[in-house]
Amino acid sequence: MADTAVAHEGHTSSTGISNVKLGMWLFLGSECLLFGGLISTYMLYRGRVSNGPTPEQVYDIPFTSVSSFVLLMSSLTMVLAVSAAAKKDDRGTNLWLVVTALLGATFVGGQVYEFTAFYNEGLGFTTSLFGSSFYTLTGFHGVHVTVGIIMLMALVAINKRSRVPGSKAETVEMIGLYWHFVDIVWIIIFTLVYLIPV
Amino acid sequence: MTMHTTEHTAASHGDSAHGGAEHAEHGMSTRGYINIALILAAITALEVSTYYVDFGPLFLPALLIMMVVKFFMVVSYFMHLKFDNKLFSWMFYAGLFLAVGVYVAALGTFHFFLR
Numbered sequence: 001m002a003d004t005a006v007a008h009e010g011h012t013s014s015t016g017i018s019n020v021k022l023g024m025w026l027f028l029g030s031e032c033l034l035f036g037g038l039i040s041t042y043m044l045y046r047g048r049v050s051n052g053p054t055p056e057q058v059y060d061i062p063f064t065s066v067s068s069f070v071l072l073m074s075s076l077t078m079v080l081a082v083s084a085a086a087k088k089d090d091r092g093t094n095l096w097l098v099v100t101a102l103l104g105a106t107f108v109g110g111q112v113y114e115f116t117a118f119y120n121e122g123l124g125f126t127t128s129l130f131g132s133s134f135y136t137l138t139g140f141h142g143v144h145v146t147v148g149i150i151m152l153m154a155l156v157a158i159n160k161r162s163r164v165p166g167s168k169a170e171t172v173e174m175i176g177l178y179w180h181f182v183d184i185v186w187i188i189i190f191t192l193v194y195l196i197p198v
Numbered sequence: 199m200t201m202h203t204t205e206h207t208a209a210s211h212g213d214s215a216h217g218g219a220e221h222a223e224h225g226m227s228t229r230g231y232i233n234i235a236l237i238l239a240a241i242t243a244l245e246v247s248t249y250y251v252d253f254g255p256l257f258l259p260a261l262l263i264m265m266v267v268k269f270f271m272v273v274s275y276f277m278h279l280k281f282d283n284k285l286f287s288w289m290f291y292a293g294l295f296l297a298v299g300v301y302v303a304a305l306g307t308f309h310f311f312l313r
Contacts, residue, residue: 017283025286029293036297040305065246072242076235079276083228180277184269191265195245196258 028181038137045129047198052127067110068190074103075183085172101152111142144182234275
């Protein structure tokens with residue numbers, strides 16, 4: 001086993017793979033259960049509208065489609081950042097990380113606009129079961145995107161000072177995995193919540 | 199379509215020692231990633247078109263298939279799961295399929311699929 005042990009920036013692993021990466025995948029697997037619960041709760045309650053507007057009355061599909069496209073393209077810029085980090089291209093890494101953060105911020109801005117528009121149309125958090133489950137699901141996702149943006153910008157700041165602990169390429173890759181996960185959750189939300197009518 | 203795969207490190211398969219400085223690129227080339235992004239964009243456009251065009255009985259299955267294809271394309275290529283150690287796949291898919299199983303059963307108990 002000693003032959004296959006990996007010396008990964010001081011961390012040894014008897015499995016021969018990075019413990020950090022294994023931990024991240026385990027975390028993402030557990031996140032599936034969190035979002036699975038939120039999505040199925042929404043699916044159950046989306047038709048429960050005793051007060052306030054129905055999903056069809058508030059959803060703006062063209063606007064959400066553009067937001068979805070922006071988030072999808074942020075996955076491309078994130079993978080380009082990971083690729084640049086693997087090539088030890090610090091300038092390219094920082095550039096693509098900032099572009100990814102900007103695209104993420106555009107998505108979150110769109111979500112804030114959408115929530116404001118829905119609220120003005122009479123859909124509050126406690127208006128109906130549809131409203132509660134919708135805001136909880138998409139709000140949780142928005143918080144995940146916001147956390148991702150903070151991580152991206154923090155990484156850029158640390159990278160500029162050359163103070164990234166451990167393997168820089170692996171650190172960028174871990175944040176990349178989190179960011180892509182947020183994207184795949186939105187792929188499901190966009191279809192199940194917005195495109196499939198009640 | 200050519201995916202332009204590149205050499206990936208032996209370390210990503212867990213069969214060799216490596217340090218952070220040797221953490222080389224694995225998976226695909228830049229052109230390959232752009233190709234994947236273009237395919238994802240095209241599928242998204244198709245998804246959105248179902249809102250405007252009547253696909254009849256194909257509407258729901260088509261949307262679900264496109265969603266699953268997009269999901270696995272991002273996981274396989276952008277998250278490199280296709281090229282990485284199988285243990286990572288086990289970790290992620292265990293959580294994913296457990297979630298799908300648990301919540302499909304939960305929705306079933308509420309007669310969600312009979313509506």
